[in-house]
Amino acid sequence: MTARRPAGITLGACLLLALGTLLLLVLGAGVTTRADSFGLSGVGGLSFVVASLTFATVGALITTRVPGNPIGPIFLVTGVAIGAGDFAFQYADRALFIVPGELPGGSVAAWFQNLGLPPGFGLLALAVLLFPDGRLPSRRWRGALWLALGGIALIVVGYGLRAGPLDDPFQNVSNPLALGPRGLMDALSGFGWLFMAVSVGLAALAMSVRLRRSRGVARQQLKWLALAGAVAGLAIVADAATYFADLRGIEGPREVLLGLGFCVFPLAAGQAILRHRLYDIDLVVNRALVYGALTATLAAAYLASVLLLQLALNGITGGSGLAVATSTLAVAGLFRPARQRIQDLVDQRFYRRKYDAQRTLESFGARVRDEVALDELSRELRVVVAETMQPAHVSLWLREASR
Numbered sequence: 001m002t003a004r005r006p007a008g009i010t011l012g013a014c015l016l017l018a019l020g021t022l023l024l025l026v027l028g029a030g031v032t033t034r035a036d037s038f039g040l041s042g043v044g045g046l047s048f049v050v051a052s053l054t055f056a057t058v059g060a061l062i063t064t065r066v067p068g069n070p071i072g073p074i075f076l077v078t079g080v081a082i083g084a085g086d087f088a089f090q091y092a093d094r095a096l097f098i099v100p101g102e103l104p105g106g107s108v109a110a111w112f113q114n115l116g117l118p119p120g121f122g123l124l125a126l127a128v129l130l131f132p133d134g135r136l137p138s139r140r141w142r143g144a145l146w147l148a149l150g151g152i153a154l155i156v157v158g159y160g161l162r163a164g165p166l167d168d169p170f171q172n173v174s175n176p177l178a179l180g181p182r183g184l185m186d187a188l189s190g191f192g193w194l195f196m197a198v199s200v201g202l203a204a205l206a207m208s209v210r211l212r213r214s215r216g217v218a219r220q221q222l223k224w225l226a227l228a229g230a231v232a233g234l235a236i237v238a239d240a241a242t243y244f245a246d247l248r249g250i251e252g253p254r255e256v257l258l259g260l261g262f263c264v265f266p267l268a269a270g271q272a273i274l275r276h277r278l279y280d281i282d283l284v285v286n287r288a289l290v291y292g293a294l295t296a297t298l299a300a301a302y303l304a305s306v307l308l309l310q311l312a313l314n315g316i317t318g319g320s321g322l323a324v325a326t327s328t329l330a331v332a333g334l335f336r337p338a339r340q341r342i343q344d345l346v347d348q349r350f351y352r353r354k355y356d357a358q359r360t361l362e363s364f365g366a367r368v369r370d371e372v373a374l375d376e377l378s379r380e381l382r383v384v385v386a387e388t389m390q391p392a393h394v395s396l397w398l399r400e401a402s403r
Helices: 004-027 034-038 043-065 071-098 106-113 118-130 139-161 182-213 216-244 251-274 278-317 321-350 352-368 374-389
Strands: none
Touching (some): 004 043, 004 071, 043 071, 043 251, 071 106, 071 251, 118 182, 118 216, 118 251, 139 182, 182 216, 216 251, 278 321
């Protein structure tokens, strides 16, 4: 009961923030403002609503079903931070740009929205360091934990107290709580980002060490987290690359990718900690490898065939319709054989035992059709079972035919 009450209150707060954010998104639909270039309007803001509710829901489940595990409260705090930051952004957009002067506290909301998402990276580092049982791998990893906490504190102080205008898109608003010179506060926030980046790297290293040493259930749990970390990491790298490359016009899709990438992390971690269908991770990874490679292969084949056929048929048809139709049919015909070939390559490279066992069974099935000697068949059957299942002992009992 002690754990359920704060978990329920926190989850309820996230739901209220989500409803408020959705209301502001609906009211501001169709209105173009300066904040639209930041990517949190429309579907971008909606994706962070989903991320907030995902973290809060999984955190509540872990807190109530696995009491004492700090990952549950960490996810709850992360959900509140993301939801509050998203709501503050939408509120500031409406108060300052859509209907200026109609709502109070627009400047404070613009100040607060900058403090919601950044601490989330440090909180994720804490979750990875403590995964899956809520304890560090050893005492020497305490430095990584303090780096994450210190990074969060420095970013909050640096962003929250620096003098001068706020960041884009609210650069026309001066910080209402400015207490320190901008240069000093920027330095603090810069060190905060550095500390958080180092803590994330150390958390990934700690997970790798744990995965290498783990066995049984713990290994399956760490596989789920590794998969989630890979997806979230790709989303973060893609977001950072497009930001520093200064690519205009893709802010919305970029934020959607980042928000949905965050959702994978709590879902996978919650499934691992709660041990729901824990051993499905091998199938998930296998399918991800196969269909990821298949998609890339078919896309490359389609583009190459379209270009080649356009060059070849340009003088005959003068258009690209025939080339597109022919390429589509060719790629459709390649789907099944390409998928089977890629599946064999993935099994051979990453699932060697499964691949060898399958080949052994296929060979045994071919031989047994021509084998009539019962003694020889029994011997071969015991050999196949020993090679594929690797049991400690094999025995075969044959019931005598009724007379």
